[in-house]
Amino acid sequence: MTDKNWPLYEVFLRPRNGLSHKHVGSLHAVDDEMALQNARDVYTRRGEALSIWVVASKAIIASEPSQREAMLEPSDPERKPYRHPTFYDIPDEVGHM
Amino acid sequence: MQPNERPAIESTTDHFQYVLALADDALVLGHRLSEWSSRAPTLEEDIALSNIGLDLVGQARSLYAYAGHIEGIGRDEDALAFGRDAHQYLNMQLVERLNGDFAATMARQLFYATFAELFWTAMKRSKDVELSGIAAKAEKECAYHVRHSAEWVIRLGDGTDESHARMQREIDEAWMFTGELFAMDQVDRAMCNVGIGVDRSALKSDWDKAIDAVLTEATLVRPRDGWMISGGRRGTHTEHLGPMLAVMQSLPRTYPGAKW
Numbered sequence: 001m002t003d004k005n006w007p008l009y010e011v012f013l014r015p016r017n018g019l020s021h022k023h024v025g026s027l028h029a030v031d032d033e034m035a036l037q038n039a040r041d042v043y044t045r046r047g048e049a050l051s052i053w054v055v056a057s058k059a060i061i062a063s064e065p066s067q068r069e070a071m072l073e074p075s076d077p078e079r080k081p082y083r084h085p086t087f088y089d090i091p092d093e094v095g096h097m
Numbered sequence: 098m099q100p101n102e103r104p105a106i107e108s109t110t111d112h113f114q115y116v117l118a119l120a121d122d123a124l125v126l127g128h129r130l131s132e133w134s135s136r137a138p139t140l141e142e143d144i145a146l147s148n149i150g151l152d153l154v155g156q157a158r159s160l161y162a163y164a165g166h167i168e169g170i171g172r173d174e175d176a177l178a179f180g181r182d183a184h185q186y187l188n189m190q191l192v193e194r195l196n197g198d199f200a201a202t203m204a205r206q207l208f209y210a211t212f213a214e215l216f217w218t219a220m221k222r223s224k225d226v227e228l229s230g231i232a233a234k235a236e237k238e239c240a241y242h243v244r245h246s247a248e249w250v251i252r253l254g255d256g257t258d259e260s261h262a263r264m265q266r267e268i269d270e271a272w273m274f275t276g277e278l279f280a281m282d283q284v285d286r287a288m289c290n291v292g293i294g295v296d297r298s299a300l301k302s303d304w305d306k307a308i309d310a311v312l313t314e315a316t317l318v319r320p321r322d323g324w325m326i327s328g329g330r331r332g333t334h335t336e337h338l339g340p341m342l343a344v345m346q347s348l349p350r351t352y353p354g355a356k357w
Contacts, residue, residue: 006139027141030252037245041145 008057009035013049120160121188127153152238179349183339191274193338204267210242224292254315276325
């Protein structure tokens with residue numbers, strides 16, 4: 001075999017109609033078409049999926065862990081509790097929501 | 098024994114021999130693919146080949162169970178799979194060929210799967226409801242096997258100089274074993290005449306078209322139809338089937354009735 005690894009792909013499955021695709025893992029494949037086949041073979045052996053998405057891992061733009069403070073911490077519920085709908089009084093007749 | 102007659106090794110009914118031969122094709126190829134387990138070039142391909150092997154072993158189980166039922170003397174699927182020697186196996190010689198390199202496995206797989214998809218599609222119209230039921234399941238499985246092997250043949254053929262040369266070599270090597278896919282012997286004809294079997298010879302033009310399309314896209318040259326190997330259906334095999342069966346059968350023969 002070659003010493004170079006095949007490109008990496010991320011695999012998403014939709015388990016049932018109406019649900020969204022969920023990330024289930026990754027795999028290596030020579031190209032897009034083979035990635036789809038490999039995803040079928042590796043991740044859907046027990047009838048897990050109605051639909052498969054694969055996407056080249058390098059196409060994913062991800063947030064940087066080192067940027068978390070600036071990117072994500074400001075929305076922490078401790079700091080901006082008013083963004084959560086917890087300040088409403090729910091009338092008794094509504095019951096559980 | 099006439100050269101074209103099958104040996105009277107089993108029940109003489111054509112129906113039994115017909116189903117048994119189909120089971121042998123599926124089991125032998127399924128077992129060959131299982132030999133790739135833990136040895137394939139990548140994890141993904143390891144699982145893919147095991148899946149395909151398992152599909153074929155599953156088809157074989159249904160066919161053996163049905164063959165045993167037709168024979169009616171109490172032999173179950175295990176007795177038929179593990180209790181017969183190479184000369185009693187009726188599979189086509191194509192499927193017993195060694196795995197070789199990955200190109201050899203893919204050439205063998207493309208030739209068989211392309212045939213099998215056409216065969217099981219035609220078998221869905223069989224008057225034998227058991228066979229048409231098995232066919233409905235096998236057809237879908239084989240359609241994927243075609244796709245898998247065709248994609249590889251295309252990528253290896255239209256790949257590097259090395260992969261192209263190896264793929265062409267294995268297409269050439271396996272070609273003389275493809276005649277048996279379409280050969281009709283007296284059992285095939287008898288089963289065809291009563292509406293149970295499939296006319297294999299009628300599948301050749303569709304097979305040719307499908308194979309030509311893959312070879313063209315793969316930039317490979319289709320070999321010329323020359324002399325073709327035959328004899329698998331009469332129990333004549335290459336030297337490779339015996340050792341494969343010896344490994345496959347060693348446990349049930351050493352410990353008859355063993356369970357786990």
